[in-house]
Amino acid sequence: MCGKYIVSKSPKASSVSPVPQATDNGHQPQPIINLDHGDPTMYESYWKEVGQKYSVTIPVFQSLSYFANMKNLCWFLEPKLEEEIKTLHKNVGNAITENRHIIVGTGSSQLILAALYALSDSLNDPNPVSVVSAAPYYSSYPEITDFLRSQLYKWSGDARCFDKDGPYIEMVTSPNNPDGVIRKPVVNRAQGMVVHDLAYYWPQYTAITSPADHDIMLFTVSKCTGHAGSRIGWAVVRDENIARKMVKFIEINTIGVSKEAQLRAANILEIISLSCQRQKPRDLDNFFEHSHQLMAERWKKLRNVVKNNQLFYVPKFPNQYCNFTNEFTETYPGFAWIKCKEGVDCEKLFREHKILTRSGKRFGGDAEYVRISMLSRDEEFDLFVQRLSTIHGTGNQN
Amino acid sequence: MCGKYIVSKSPKASSVSPVPQATDNGHQPQPIINLDHGDPTMYESYWKEVGQKYSVTIPVFQSLSYFANMKNLCWFLEPKLEEEIKTLHKNVGNAITENRHIIVGTGSSQLILAALYALSDSLNDPNPVSVVSAAPYYSSYPEITDFLRSQLYKWSGDARCFDKDGPYIEMVTSPNNPDGVIRKPVVNRAQGMVVHDLAYYWPQYTAITSPADHDIMLFTVSKCTGHAGSRIGWAVVRDENIARKMVKFIEINTIGVSKEAQLRAANILEIISLSCQRQKPRDLDNFFEHSHQLMAERWKKLRNVVKNNQLFYVPKFPNQYCNFTNEFTETYPGFAWIKCKEGVDCEKLFREHKILTRSGKRFGGDAEYVRISMLSRDEEFDLFVQRLSTIHGTGNQN
Numbered sequence: 001m002c003g004k005y006i007v008s009k010s011p012k013a014s015s016v017s018p019v020p021q022a023t024d025n026g027h028q029p030q031p032i033i034n035l036d037h038g039d040p041t042m043y044e045s046y047w048k049e050v051g052q053k054y055s056v057t058i059p060v061f062q063s064l065s066y067f068a069n070m071k072n073l074c075w076f077l078e079p080k081l082e083e084e085i086k087t088l089h090k091n092v093g094n095a096i097t098e099n100r101h102i103i104v105g106t107g108s109s110q111l112i113l114a115a116l117y118a119l120s121d122s123l124n125d126p127n128p129v130s131v132v133s134a135a136p137y138y139s140s141y142p143e144i145t146d147f148l149r150s151q152l153y154k155w156s157g158d159a160r161c162f163d164k165d166g167p168y169i170e171m172v173t174s175p176n177n178p179d180g181v182i183r184k185p186v187v188n189r190a191q192g193m194v195v196h197d198l199a200y201y202w203p204q205y206t207a208i209t210s211p212a213d214h215d216i217m218l219f220t221v222s223k224c225t226g227h228a229g230s231r232i233g234w235a236v237v238r239d240e241n242i243a244r245k246m247v248k249f250i251e252i253n254t255i256g257v258s259k260e261a262q263l264r265a266a267n268i269l270e271i272i273s274l275s276c277q278r279q280k281p282r283d284l285d286n287f288f289e290h291s292h293q294l295m296a297e298r299w300k301k302l303r304n305v306v307k308n309n310q311l312f313y314v315p316k317f318p319n320q321y322c323n324f325t326n327e328f329t330e331t332y333p334g335f336a337w338i339k340c341k342e343g344v345d346c347e348k349l350f351r352e353h354k355i356l357t358r359s360g361k362r363f364g365g366d367a368e369y370v371r372i373s374m375l376s377r378d379e380e381f382d383l384f385v386q387r388l389s390t391i392h393g394t395g396n397q398n
Numbered sequence: 399m400c401g402k403y404i405v406s407k408s409p410k411a412s413s414v415s416p417v418p419q420a421t422d423n424g425h426q427p428q429p430i431i432n433l434d435h436g437d438p439t440m441y442e443s444y445w446k447e448v449g450q451k452y453s454v455t456i457p458v459f460q461s462l463s464y465f466a467n468m469k470n471l472c473w474f475l476e477p478k479l480e481e482e483i484k485t486l487h488k489n490v491g492n493a494i495t496e497n498r499h500i501i502v503g504t505g506s507s508q509l510i511l512a513a514l515y516a517l518s519d520s521l522n523d524p525n526p527v528s529v530v531s532a533a534p535y536y537s538s539y540p541e542i543t544d545f546l547r548s549q550l551y552k553w554s555g556d557a558r559c560f561d562k563d564g565p566y567i568e569m570v571t572s573p574n575n576p577d578g579v580i581r582k583p584v585v586n587r588a589q590g591m592v593v594h595d596l597a598y599y600w601p602q603y604t605a606i607t608s609p610a611d612h613d614i615m616l617f618t619v620s621k622c623t624g625h626a627g628s629r630i631g632w633a634v635v636r637d638e639n640i641a642r643k644m645v646k647f648i649e650i651n652t653i654g655v656s657k658e659a660q661l662r663a664a665n666i667l668e669i670i671s672l673s674c675q676r677q678k679p680r681d682l683d684n685f686f687e688h689s690h691q692l693m694a695e696r697w698k699k700l701r702n703v704v705k706n707n708q709l710f711y712v713p714k715f716p717n718q719y720c721n722f723t724n725e726f727t728e729t730y731p732g733f734a735w736i737k738c739k740e741g742v743d744c745e746k747l748f749r750e751h752k753i754l755t756r757s758g759k760r761f762g763g764d765a766e767y768v769r770i771s772m773l774s775r776d777e778e779f780d781l782f783v784q785r786l787s788t789i790h791g792t793g794n795q796n
Contacts, residue, residue, distance in 0.1 A: 039463050041462055044459055047458050047462065055457040055458055057453050057455045058454050058662060060449070060452045060669070061445035064441060064442050064625050065627055066435065066626045107654075109653050110652045117546065144650055147650050148515065148546050148548045149550050227461070228464045229462055229463055229466070229656075229657035229658075230656055231504075231653065249545075252541055252542055252545050255626075258628055258658065259627035259659075260628060264456060267458070
């Protein structure tokens, strides 16, 4: 498998073209559709229906202190948030939290860094430890790992090509960003340390087949509830020393995590748990059923529009039994990992049609692929599908 | 001056003793008073008086997106927060914000790191740039700089001892943490880059003598309003490229800053600005007058209790004219930088009396000094002063 996603060392100069800004023929220019980021605004419609009823009010005298719970290893974690995280995992059945440490972070980005710090600093090795992930991998891993030129850890690329002895850290995103595939570690050697990024292991995206039970598991409200603006993620950590070092990282980096964001996240997770109960309020739709259905509709629209098109290929996923919904279900990833026909620079092609996507090259893959967010607002998604239906022909060639 | 605050390389083994936990003689053990951290709970009483009237309500459908303002260089900054930051600086007269970039951070800790990244990454130098600050310096600077073993920058100690050629970054905290002194850069060489940490340049602590006008200035709500739990700081930055790189750091580190915290911070700054107006609501005390008076009372109590004590020395500060209050005022720092008499390990002495302080050694100073938070709740501060009055004698010797 190694090498499948290796980026060409000499890409053609014309691989990225600028976004067309206007036309000279008097027509209104097409609006740009930005599906590069995975901004989960899709969920906004659900939360608008839920409405004011569940707003959070924080009095001005609350949460002045740095500390949330002096007795907790994670001293800045609001007890209410910890409780709602555990309740939600129990309701959904997607992760074991008993006898584990919960660590809150400013989004899961901060927790990725905290995990890299905790695992590498514990080694007391003068050389940086290698950080790898199987391509196509989350496009931010290389930059997150290397931007400060740390001597604790360094990005070492595609896990399938990794052949060094000694300790290493493997990032396993499952379901995977960008391609939605369920993953396991691929290196599997002694001295390996694995961080499981489970941001998308929720019932709207994939079947919940068993509660995950790994050493370090990362989650985030961004992809679970859609509240990316809150910057709340959490880690479920088995080992106490690693948990302490992750807390230490967040202490030095930002002296804890915003209390307001934690309190609202707790409230939102509570609403979701409530919405999954049989005895739920009548006007509260089951969040996961609602969002699963939305994702299913979007994927159906996407598949419909490309089925007679010789230019694009959209991956298929196996049906699996979901213990949460008690039925067989398809996988509906938060991103579409689209392959164009051979020789086509897919990001460039979309850009020519004013659709901004993220090139496969950014994920350690190649230019025939793009990642497209499936999580935008309805209007934008429908506009995207409509425009996609107009793209034909051979497209540009690399 | 260089060397004054150099830490002994061979400290005596007995310099730190454990906290006594209980007594065997049947007496109730004294409660531990923790004045190590600068947790600004002192302001809680003001905010309790202001009460529910000014609470913040955030509906559940608000702020889902990562983005706050796509048109702003700092795309995750809430426009309302930017507006209130500028209004408050204008009202107080402590900083120039016109034609400057405002960058919000998860507390000013994140902004310190963002500034180090922006300044050092711009150099394109394979060697790490030296980071210095005049001792006694903020105790977190060495750890913040070195914990990831970055090759972009490295901690190089007391600015007064710095004699290397080439670029360097000097951290200037003014008023200074720990000692409350108004500061200027001390190295003053070509290729020097200065970060001004102005967390305490507010009227409750010191006279506002002129609006600060430096390349990079850092502020935080923690020390201005007391809302440390919100983790909201901001930088005022002159150069656009540096501002962009600071934004880039925060993007990679945490993909922005919690919207809930920003919205509440905006609300709180608005209340403070309102409280400074002549036409303010009757039941809203001027925040800075109120907190300045509280600080004055605490410093008076502290000076009273040590004035006949031969063991402790509390620094004095010059009176200065404050343009905000339009009167001469003393300086009332957020920390007391107390010197014990020669040869006494001051942190150990206080620890024996169950008062937790931060040793001068942590600030690049020596063990005869401690930093004591003046920002705790009333009960705790009064207990501290009362207990301080019982400490006599020669104390332990180094």
